[in-house]
Amino acid sequence: MKFTTTVAAAALASWAGLAQAQDTLRLSHQWSEGDVRHQVAQMVADEVAAADVGLEIQIFPSQSLFKAREQYKPLSRGQVDMIVFPLSYAGGLRNAYNLTLMPGLVKNHDHAARLNDSAFMGEIEKIMAEDDVMVLVHGYLAGGFAGTEKCITAPEDVQGLQTRAAGKAFEQMLAGAGASIASMSSAEIYNAMQTGVLDAANTSSSSFVSYRIYEQVACFTPAGEYALWFMYQPLMMNKSVYDGLSDEQRAALDAAAEKAEAFYLEEAKKQDGEARDTFAENGVEIAEMTQEQFDAWRAIAQETSYAAFLEGSPEGQKLLDLALEVE
Structure with missing residues (x-):
């Protein structure tokens, strides 16, 4: 009887432990x-x-x-x-998840x-x-652009520039606008700009600040009323x-x-807002993207990034249309 009671107690303790683990x-x-x-x-x-x-x-x-x-x-x-x-x-x-980091699908927060x-x-x-x-x-979360010598707001601003983009779809769009693409992590942007390897970069607001990119650029285009880079x-x-x-x-x-x-x-x-303030406080020019410029970027994205997405996704057009329908 004692053995049975001990076994039952052990089983109960084991069950209680399992229940606690599930919580x-x-x-x-x-x-x-x-x-x-x-x-x-x-x-x-x-x-x-x-x-x-x-x-x-x-x-x-x-x-x-x-x-x-x-x-x-x-x-x-x-x-x-x-x-x-x-x-x-x-x-x-x-493949549908690639739409959650696609240029021009999100305008602002x-x-x-x-x-x-x-x-x-x-x-x-x-x-x-x-x-x-x-x-x-x-x-x-959103991001923007920064240029070592000039502002990046419209597609023509990146033509001929060595540019880093945050994500494959953004690389495709920037290449479509005439940029040369340099693939690297956000952590490498500072040194690449310092050594003249990189002319412009696109990354998140927090990365722009944490990696002190404001020390290497002349102009910053923050995420404001219009921005291209949004990541879900x-x-x-x-x-x-x-x-x-x-x-x-x-x-x-x-x-x-x-x-x-x-x-x-x-x-x-x-x-x-903190990224905008930090760059401004460090003497960097602040540029704003207009709706006209945003629409010009989206037109290039449709021919490049969106087209590449649809190649790998038979059902992708429906999803893309649903995203674009949201005003």
């Missing part, structure tokens, strides 16, 4: 704890903890769990519960927010669902894991995600 979600991302994308994840974790529904979110920043570009498959397979992830990184797995609530995003989320993935927090970087979750939570836990997670999404949008706008 701890693991969240992976590639950035440092000072980054806005970590702050979004932390806000969700803190809000869920404060709701006291028996759910904890453990965050693994700085690629400590998975490498940056290798997080989508583990999420789909349930090897990690949540990720903050630039969706275009998975464009090799799902308010337009991005409307895209997040559109039929276009609904179709993207249907594709995610096929991989057992869902979005908790939508978010786009949501907080996603394994759908089966989400569905397996209690009603109270899902409600707490949904409430936390809603609050974090509003924070994400405001912080994204703030990053653009």
Whole structure:
């Protein structure tokens, strides 16, 4: 009898341990704890903890769990519960995701927010669902242009310049405008400009500031009323894991995600403003892109980046049309 009781107690302890493990979600991302994308994840974790529904979110920043570009498959397979992830990184797995880093599809942050609530995003989320993935927090981050000797606002401004672009679709568009393309990471822009290898660059607002590009350029075109570079970087979750939570836990997670999404949008706008201010304070000329210039870039993108996307995606025209329909 004592043996049976001991076995039962051990089984109960084992079950309790398993239940506790299921109430701890693991969240992976590639950035440092000072980054806005970590702050979004932390806000969700803190809000869920404060709701006291028996759910904890453990965050693994700085690629400590998975490498940056290798997080989508583990999420789909349930090897990690949540990720903050630039969706275009998975464009090799799902060609449709390449539309979330496509020049000219997003004009500004308010337009991005409307895209997040559109039929276009609904179709993207249907594709995610096929991989057992869902979005908790939508978010786009923006970027701009900088030139070592002149401003970059219209397509003709890059003609003949050695230019770095953030993403293959942007390289295709810039090449279509007559630029020579130099592929490199954001971390290499500063030295490339300093040594005369690079004349212009396109990257995110945060990278422009963190890598001190303002020390090497004459003119900066920030993300403002019109910008070309927007990258969709949501907080996603394994759908089966989400569905397996209690009603109270899902409600707490949904409430936390809603609050974090509003924070994400405001912080994204703030990053653009801080980049503009930082460059201006360092004596760099600030240029603004007009709607006419934006439309000229989009026309080139349609002939280059969009055309290349459609070659690999029979159903892509529908998605592209849905994105372009959002005003």
